[in-house]
Amino acid sequence: MSALPIIGVWLGGWALNIWLSRFDTQLTRTLVAVIFGATIIALWEMIVRAYAIPTVILPAPSQIAASVKANTGILWTDFVQTILKGALTGWLIGAAAAVLTAIAIDRSPFLQRGLLPIGNFVAALPIVGIAPILVMWFGFDWQSKAAVVVVMVFFPILVNMVAGLKATDAMQRDLMASWAAPYGASLWKLRLPAAMPFLFNGLKITTTLALIGAIVAEFFGSPTRGMGFRISTAVGRLDLPLVWAEIVVAALAGTLFYGLVALIEKKVTFWHPSQRN
Amino acid sequence: MTDAVLNAPTARRWRLSTGNLLPILTVLLVIVAVWYLAAMRMNATWERDQAVRAGVELTLPDLITRTLTQDRPVLPAPHQVAAGLWEGVAGQPVTSRRSLVWHAWVTLSATLAGFAIGTGAGVLLAVGIVHSRSMDQSVMPWAVASQTVPILAIAPMVIVVMSSAGITGLLPKAIIAAWLSFFPVLVGMVKGLRTPDAMQTDLMRSWSASGSQQFWRLRLPSSLPYLFASLKVAIAAALVGTIVAELPSGATAGLGARLLSGSYYGQTVQIWSALFVAAILAATLVAIVSVIERRTLTRMGLAR
Numbered sequence: 262m263s264a265l266p267i268i269g270v271w272l273g274g275w276a277l278n279i280w281l282s283r284f285d286t287q288l289t290r291t292l293v294a295v296i297f298g299a300t301i302i303a304l305w306e307m308i309v310r311a312y313a314i315p316t317v318i319l320p321a322p323s324q325i326a327a328s329v330k331a332n333t334g335i336l337w338t339d340f341v342q343t344i345l346k347g348a349l350t351g352w353l354i355g356a357a358a359a360v361l362t363a364i365a366i367d368r369s370p371f372l373q374r375g376l377l378p379i380g381n382f383v384a385a386l387p388i389v390g391i392a393p394i395l396v397m398w399f400g401f402d403w404q405s406k407a408a409v410v411v412v413m414v415f416f417p418i419l420v421n422m423v424a425g426l427k428a429t430d431a432m433q434r435d436l437m438a439s440w441a442a443p444y445g446a447s448l449w450k451l452r453l454p455a456a457m458p459f460l461f462n463g464l465k466i467t468t469t470l471a472l473i474g475a476i477v478a479e480f481f482g483s484p485t486r487g488m489g490f491r492i493s494t495a496v497g498r499l500d501l502p503l504v505w506a507e508i509v510v511a512a513l514a515g516t517l518f519y520g521l522v523a524l525i526e527k528k529v530t531f532w533h534p535s536q537r538n
Numbered sequence: 539m540t541d542a543v544l545n546a547p548t549a550r551r552w553r554l555s556t557g558n559l560l561p562i563l564t565v566l567l568v569i570v571a572v573w574y575l576a577a578m579r580m581n582a583t584w585e586r587d588q589a590v591r592a593g594v595e596l597t598l599p600d601l602i603t604r605t606l607t608q609d610r611p612v613l614p615a616p617h618q619v620a621a622g623l624w625e626g627v628a629g630q631p632v633t634s635r636r637s638l639v640w641h642a643w644v645t646l647s648a649t650l651a652g653f654a655i656g657t658g659a660g661v662l663l664a665v666g667i668v669h670s671r672s673m674d675q676s677v678m679p680w681a682v683a684s685q686t687v688p689i690l691a692i693a694p695m696v697i698v699v700m701s702s703a704g705i706t707g708l709l710p711k712a713i714i715a716a717w718l719s720f721f722p723v724l725v726g727m728v729k730g731l732r733t734p735d736a737m738q739t740d741l742m743r744s745w746s747a748s749g750s751q752q753f754w755r756l757r758l759p760s761s762l763p764y765l766f767a768s769l770k771v772a773i774a775a776a777l778v779g780t781i782v783a784e785l786p787s788g789a790t791a792g793l794g795a796r797l798l799s800g801s802y803y804g805q806t807v808q809i810w811s812a813l814f815v816a817a818i819l820a821a822t823l824v825a826i827v828s829v830i831e832r833r834t835l836t837r838m839g840l841a842r
Contacts (some may be wrong), residue, residue, distance in 0.1 A: 269811035275672075290675050297676035318703050375561030379569075386820050387778040389690075390813045393801030398612065428684075432736075469688055476691035480785055481801050489691065496698045504695055512687040519686035 263311035266303060268368040274300030320502045328502035329509060335491065336510050343488040344514050346403035347475035351410025355471075356464060361414045363422035364448070377423060392478040406478045406487075413474040414467035418460070425459025426452050458533045461526040468518045472511060570616055574606075577615040584612070614807045622735060622811040638815050644792040645780050646819060648708050652715020652777040657769065659716065660723030667724075667729040668757070681724055689717060693783045705818035711783040711792075718779035719772035726768025730761025763840055766831035767830075775825045793819075 278296055281289045302322050307319040308314070316324065329336065365373040392409045399405035401494040429452055437447040479489025488507050578601075585604045589596045596604075606615045614622070626638030633640060669675045693714045700710040734756050742752045784794025793816050800808035 278676050279672040282675045285671070285675075290679075293672065293675040294679040298680060318699060371561050372563075372565070374558045375563075375565035378558055378562055379565055382821060386817045387774075389778060389782060390797055390809075390816055393797055393809055394813075395808070397801065397804075397806070435783050469686055472688040475691045476688060477782060477785075480694060492695050494691065496695050499575070499702075501699070504692075508692050508695075511691060515686045515688050516683060 267307050267311060270300065270303050270307065274303075283343060316501055317499050318501075320505055323507040324502045325509060328506040332506060335503075336488050336506060339488045339491050339507065340483075340510060340514065342486045343402060343406070343475050343523045344472065344518075345477065347406030347478070347487070348410055348471040348518075349405070351407035351475065352414055352467065352471040354407065355411035356416035356418050356467070358411065359418035359463075359489060360422050361461065362415075363419055363426060366423070367426045368444075376421065378517060380416045380420045380423075387476060388413050390476050392474070393481045396478060396481040401482045401484055403487075406475045406483075409478040410474040413470045417467050417470070418463040419465075421459045421463030425456030428452075428459060429455045454512060457526075457530045458535065461522065461530060464522050465519060465526070467514055468522055472515050472518070476511065570767055573616055574614075574666060577611065577613045577818040578602055578605045581608055584608070589662065592752050593753075610804050611806055614810055616741050618807055619810040619814060622807040623814055625812050626815070632721075632795040638796075638811060641791060641793050641796050641812070642819055645777070645794070648711035648783075648792070649715050649773070649777045649780045649823075651708060652712035652717075652780065652799075653719050655712060656716035656719035656776065657723050660720045660772075661727050661765070664724050664727035664731060667728050667754075674728075678728065685721055685725070690779060690782055692713075693779060694785050697783050709782050714783040715776035715779040718775040719732075722768045722775060723765070724766045726771075727761060730764030731757045733760050733764070759838060762834060762838065766827065766835070770824050770827050773827055774820055775822060777816070777820050 274296055278293050281293050281296070285417050304317075306321050308322060310317055320328075366376055389409070391412060395408045395412070396405045431453055433455075434447070437451050442450070476489040476492070479487045480493055483490040488511060492504050492507050495501070495507070582601060582605050584606075585596065585601055605611070606618070608614075611618065623638070626636065632638035632640075663677070667677060696714060697710045700706070700713075738756060738760075739752065742756050747755070780792070781797070783795040784792035785798050793812050796812040797809055800812060801808070
């Protein structure tokens, strides 16, 4: 009997979405996505309650929300430790280092031809694996997490930035030359702005990598705070609602981080065709 | 993330030509040299401490040879890693628990199983999305948003929860790998199935092609370049997912478990050799997909 309302909610949400999707406006598109998300959460809640699924396997959304509310203090310290100190610092250092390296090797085609294939190769490797080594070197606190993040984000950004510095065409460079622009001026006024869409592509890809690096590195040793630490200890105590609360925070932080970078991209590269609607 | 990778300004190219060989080798040589110097510097502190304690005066050549032959160095020298790698690959019977081939196989099997599941599900859902507007509007925003969520970071937790529910072995790891390879394939495949422009679909319609004919003869073939681009991202992601999924302390087999036990017991050479096996595995998998891609696209006349 308990299956009937579940199927009812499912079919109801589905039918509503099919009907709404016919209009195809900005508003209904958002509505459809929101209804889909809400239906999933409602189904999750109902299934967990109806079939009495143990909290250890899957807590209900309401339990997770309650845990978020009850543990705001813990969640905030973990957020500061992992996201702000570990991921954000590492990401900024890694991005700065990659951009500077890209500009440095920009004048040497030899170095580029040597570094780029290696950079591409390294970008596809399971770099999280260096986490245990860096934790050994830099200690348990956030510095080691930032180091992991630096290594993880360096190569994707480098590869994109080098490609970006090449994105000007001969006509534009000739124009700069005909104005007798020195290297610095043509870099600053032409090639850096032209590289921005590529750079931001790299920056956006690496936001998720930064969070992953910072959290995974904590599994190899951390002080008694941090999201990775909390996840592994809460799993040990079978406090699954807290684990899911951390996941919610990580998901929100990831989306926010990406959204912020995308927003800055919009401001900086407003001239690029991909930003025009 | 994948969406961004597949979009226009992208720098991913996997082409190697003979003209690049010399620069690459130079850079590699520089890396190895820097590595040796770093190994000497980082391992020297411990050797000096030992010497002071023993009351011995260390000469420089002595110090250098000692830093490069430590049992548990802070940073093992390249030849030590190579020796560890050789010992793990060729020095053991393949079935031994100390054999890196065996651990690599454990990881590889879960990776491939997950990759197959994830790719299949991704392609199927993409077909559904392309054919149903309501599915498109419901699922796609979430699929794209999910790319910004650090799913990988919660992989070990999923493993622990599943093992408490009685699911162990290859399956939990494969589920993580599938989950990670699912989204790149979904996003790439939706984009690919949508590439035929109005002119081409109009032409199909003027031949009164049925829906399925349009799918098999126009949409599917023109989506293949996108599919392969996503497959390369997906198989690398699947491998990373499997390795991270092997991190919880319960696991005793696989490259991830090898990394973790190495870090517990300070066996740096073991960590580095496991890392190199993982790197070789990743490179080989991506290379295999690339070869299949080039063959297929060349035969279909789509090679760029």
